[in-house]
Amino acid sequence: MIVNIFLGLIIFGYAGWMMVRHIKRSKQGKCAACPLHKSCSGSCSETESTSMTEMK
Amino acid sequence: MSQFALLGNPNTGKTSLFNHLTGSYAYVGNWSGVTIEKKVGKLRHQTDLLVDLPGIYSLNPLSKDEEVVTEFLLTDEFEKILNIVDASQLKRNLQLTIQLIEFGKPLIVGLNMVDVAQSRGIQINEKKLSDILGVRVVPIIARTGKGCDLLTKELTSDTRKKSPGTPTFKVDYGFLEEIIEQMSELFPDDVNLNKRWMAVQYLEGNKRVISYVSQHMPNTALLEQIKQEVEEELVKRGYAHSLRQFIYHMRDKNITHLLEQTTIVTSSTKTTTTDMIDRVVTNKFLGLPIFLFFMYVVFMLTFDWLGTPLSDVLDGFMSGPLTTWTENGLHVIGASKFIKDLVLNGIIAGVGGVLVFVPQIFIMFFLISFLEDSGYMARVAMVMDRIMESIGLNGKAFIPMIIGFGCNVPGIMAARTIEQPKERLLTILLTPLMSCSARLPVYALFVGAFFVNHRALVVLSLYVLGIVVAMVMARIFSFLFLKKEKSVFVIELPPYRVPQALTLWRSTWEKGKGFIRKAGTFIFAGSVLIWLLTYAGPHGWNVEMDDSFLAFIGGVLAPIFEPLGFGTWQAAASLLTGFLAKEVVVSTMNIIYHAPDTASLTGVLSTQYSALSALSFMSFILLYIPCLATVATIRKETASKKWTYVSVIYSLVIAYIISLVIYQIGGLFF
Amino acid sequence: MNLTDLQQGKTAVVSDVTKLNDIVKQRLIDMGLVEGQEICLKCAMPFGGPVMVEVCGQCLSLRRKEASRIGVS
Ligand SMILES: Nc1nc2c(ncn2[C@@H]2O[C@H](COP(=O)(O)OP(=O)(O)OP(=O)(O)O)[C@@H](O)[C@H]2O)c(=O)[nH]1
Numbered sequence: 001m002i003v004n005i006f007l008g009l010i011i012f013g014y015a016g017w018m019m020v021r022h023i024k025r026s027k028q029g030k031c032a033a034c035p036l037h038k039s040c041s042g043s044c045s046e047t048e049s050t051s052m053t054e055m056k
Numbered sequence: 057m058s059q060f061a062l063l064g065n066p067n068t069g070k071t072s073l074f075n076h077l078t079g080s081y082a083y084v085g086n087w088s089g090v091t092i093e094k095k096v097g098k099l100r101h102q103t104d105l106l107v108d109l110p111g112i113y114s115l116n117p118l119s120k121d122e123e124v125v126t127e128f129l130l131t132d133e134f135e136k137i138l139n140i141v142d143a144s145q146l147k148r149n150l151q152l153t154i155q156l157i158e159f160g161k162p163l164i165v166g167l168n169m170v171d172v173a174q175s176r177g178i179q180i181n182e183k184k185l186s187d188i189l190g191v192r193v194v195p196i197i198a199r200t201g202k203g204c205d206l207l208t209k210e211l212t213s214d215t216r217k218k219s220p221g222t223p224t225f226k227v228d229y230g231f232l233e234e235i236i237e238q239m240s241e242l243f244p245d246d247v248n249l250n251k252r253w254m255a256v257q258y259l260e261g262n263k264r265v266i267s268y269v270s271q272h273m274p275n276t277a278l279l280e281q282i283k284q285e286v287e288e289e290l291v292k293r294g295y296a297h298s299l300r301q302f303i304y305h306m307r308d309k310n311i312t313h314l315l316e317q318t319t320i321v322t323s324s325t326k327t328t329t330t331d332m333i334d335r336v337v338t339n340k341f342l343g344l345p346i347f348l349f350f351m352y353v354v355f356m357l358t359f360d361w362l363g364t365p366l367s368d369v370l371d372g373f374m375s376g377p378l379t380t381w382t383e384n385g386l387h388v389i390g391a392s393k394f395i396k397d398l399v400l401n402g403i404i405a406g407v408g409g410v411l412v413f414v415p416q417i418f419i420m421f422f423l424i425s426f427l428e429d430s431g432y433m434a435r436v437a438m439v440m441d442r443i444m445e446s447i448g449l450n451g452k453a454f455i456p457m458i459i460g461f462g463c464n465v466p467g468i469m470a471a472r473t474i475e476q477p478k479e480r481l482l483t484i485l486l487t488p489l490m491s492c493s494a495r496l497p498v499y500a501l502f503v504g505a506f507f508v509n510h511r512a513l514v515v516l517s518l519y520v521l522g523i524v525v526a527m528v529m530a531r532i533f534s535f536l537f538l539k540k541e542k543s544v545f546v547i548e549l550p551p552y553r554v555p556q557a558l559t560l561w562r563s564t565w566e567k568g569k570g571f572i573r574k575a576g577t578f579i580f581a582g583s584v585l586i587w588l589l590t591y592a593g594p595h596g597w598n599v600e601m602d603d604s605f606l607a608f609i610g611g612v613l614a615p616i617f618e619p620l621g622f623g624t625w626q627a628a629a630s631l632l633t634g635f636l637a638k639e640v641v642v643s644t645m646n647i648i649y650h651a652p653d654t655a656s657l658t659g660v661l662s663t664q665y666s667a668l669s670a671l672s673f674m675s676f677i678l679l680y681i682p683c684l685a686t687v688a689t690i691r692k693e694t695a696s697k698k699w700t701y702v703s704v705i706y707s708l709v710i711a712y713i714i715s716l717v718i719y720q721i722g723g724l725f726f
Numbered sequence: 727m728n729l730t731d732l733q734q735g736k737t738a739v740v741s742d743v744t745k746l747n748d749i750v751k752q753r754l755i756d757m758g759l760v761e762g763q764e765i766c767l768k769c770a771m772p773f774g775g776p777v778m779v780e781v782c783g784q785c786l787s788l789r790r791k792e793a794s795r796i797g798v799s
């Protein structure tokens with residue numbers, strides 16, 4: 001019984017956490033797809049201000 | 057801790073060097089405009105940071121990726137510039153070096169591609185070059201890492217005693233010197249940029265610098281007036297060109313003089329390998345057919361010759377030994393039925409069902425990486441330009457689309473290199489129609505069930521469908537609301553290079569890794585959620601699948617898809633989940649149809665779909681909506697809500713129409 | 727004479743780039759296509775497609791329309 005609760009908690013906990021993380025990441029768009037997103041300390045969104053200002 | 061900036065012309069090996077010095081795996085490719093964004097990495101065994109930037113020809117930006125660099129120079133803090141120059145293209149590269157020297161920060165020149173220069177019979181006396189420029193010049197081969205250690209040492213050594221790094225070379229701009237002096241005095245003192253540099257850039261017409269100056273100065277009328285006077289003066293002196301060209305020529309004179317002293321060319325005019333390959337692949341008549349043939353081989357390898365057999369082996373393992381082991385394992389530890397169901401019918405079915413396609417995805421990525429690193433990419437852009445021109449785009453827009461075959465997100469970002477805002481926007485809107493690797497499992501699954509003898513052909517035609525729809529949409533968009541701008545096309549064609557095995561593997565792995573990681577994280581989560589939704593229903597737990605929440609949700613939407621040939625709750629439910637990430641469509645199907653392996657899933661599918669409705673379904677998956685990450689990227693890159701909505705809505709509409717046409721018209725024949 | 731009049735594989739010297747569109751002009755100058763440079767027409771794509779040229783040991787591609795605005799001698 002304990003095993004079952006334990007497994008269930010792990011699986012659902014992990015799944016919930018991953019789901020939240022994925023949606024957060026995806027919403028950031030480009031950084032998630034960048035191969036350096038872990039080590040890169042320059043946040044990509046910094047260049048956002050320069051992207052396409054005249055293309056509204 | 058200090059920060060160093062990598063600057064240089066496009067395709068000179070900045071990122072290759074960055075990877076060597078920082079031990080990272082940033083994106084390298086053999087065409088101009090691979091890096092489109094600032095990347096920061098930590099130098100190996102050091103605390104200092106290195107910043108990789110997009111390649112630029114001059115400091116006056118024409119496209120968005122170049123803007124990133126000028127912006128960085130003006131607003132970011134950094135101690136030293138590491139200027140990478142291509143030894144085989146010194147004359148052109150030094151134009152930028154001069155502008156960077158004028159910028160006034162300590163500078164080190166990394167003389168890259170000395171191997172290429174050598175093979176072309178160019179010998180550079182770097183000692184002399186270093187003396188004349190007054191900066192350290194370190195010869196390197198970024199590809200193999202030769203000279204990189206010395207470069208790191210040079211970079212990090214004298215940051216404290218500043219003087220030795222600061223360059224002494226100065227171009228004499230003739231009669232402009234006086235004016236430059238005059239302008240420098242007008243600039244406010246609170247700007248901590250080099251004033252001579254600002255004056256020269258101002259005269260050159262650097263838009264970003266001009267706007268920077270006007271931000272820091274209440275009144276720039278006097279500066280404008282000076283500039284105008286200089287232009288008139290130039291005409292008076294009988295110089296027919298713009299001020300910018302005058303400055304270019306003055307620099308060019310200096311460079312020519314400098315090169316005479318430092319380089320010896322023992323050139324041999326033998327035809328290079330690049331020439332020979334180009335004679336075939338950019339042949340007037342063969343160019344396009346060769347590209348199409350290449351694509352055909354890509355699809356045959358992925359779906360027929362190599363990919364499918366490998367997938368089958370993997371599938372056999374997952375549905376056989378892996379399932380049995382897990383089952384036994386769960387039994388031994390005394391798991392309940394609920395947990396067993398969850399693991400076997402949820403996780404293994406969902407995650408395993410997607411992982412099976414890893415071989416195919418890796419083969420695809422490998423071939424795309426080969427295309428990127430060989431130098432063929434820019435040729436494809438040239439070969440496609442005529443067709444792209446007819447739809448209001450240019451050949452360069454084809455590069456983001458090809459990258460989009462791997463993943464739409466970097467594809468959309470690659471559109472930054474396109475100069476004209478309109479063409480760039482169009483490219484961003486159309487790239488999601490390129491069939492990314494996440495859609496590949498869906499095709500693989502369905503062709504396995506319905507088109508066993510024509511796998512590659514059917515999938516190829518889906519990819520082509522995506523391209524054709526993109527072209528038609530481009531035509532429509534540019535006709536409707538984006539017609540003002542002129543389209544331009546200029547592209548550099550780099551020499552072919554045999555991709556290094558290691559680089560090739562790395563870039564394949566870097567791309568494919570994301571897929572595997574996703575399987576372990578999000579697809580896992582999605583599978584658990586979907587399984588839960590099939591397990592629970594309005595009337596309690598462990599219900600019949602048809603009474604589950606998922607059936608209920610899917611059932612609401614199903615009638616909409618009736619005319620398209622797949623009006624089942626199962627299809628509707630899997631389409632719904634596909635918005636988060638398209639791989640999940642396959643996971644969902646595996647779970648819904650309770651299929652322990654792909655073979656039995658294809659069996660179930662053939663009772664639910666006909667060949668025609670399968671085709672209609674695949675087309676719908678191809679076109680229907682960009683995934684969440686893509687939508688977010690579109691939002692960021694266009695900085696416009698309107699265009700983001702447009703991209704989502706138009707693709708839904710198009711998908712519906714195309715699938716409807718396929719199913720209804722196809723129904724008349726079969 | 728302009729660049730498109732050049733025979734395939736033949737070399738000439740650029741004499742005039744003033745008639746080019748601004749963006750194209752800046753790009754070409756950046757890539758080293760300036761007056762006085764030797765230029766070689768390598769090939770042309772069919773149906774009025776772009777041309778491929780070699781300047782300073784570097785291959786470039788540009789549209790035929792633009793190429794016809796580059797004077798050579
Ligand atoms: N032969 C040779 N090839 C090199 C050398 N350095 C880089 N390359 C190749 O040149 C190509 C371009 O390298 P990148 O590192 O992507 O160049 P980049 O300067 O970052 O290019 P952009 O990001 O487009 O500006 C790749 O195919 C490299 O393998 C070198 O020293 N010798």
Ligand SMILES: [Mg+2]
Nearest residue numbers: 070071090091
């Ligand atoms: Mg780069």
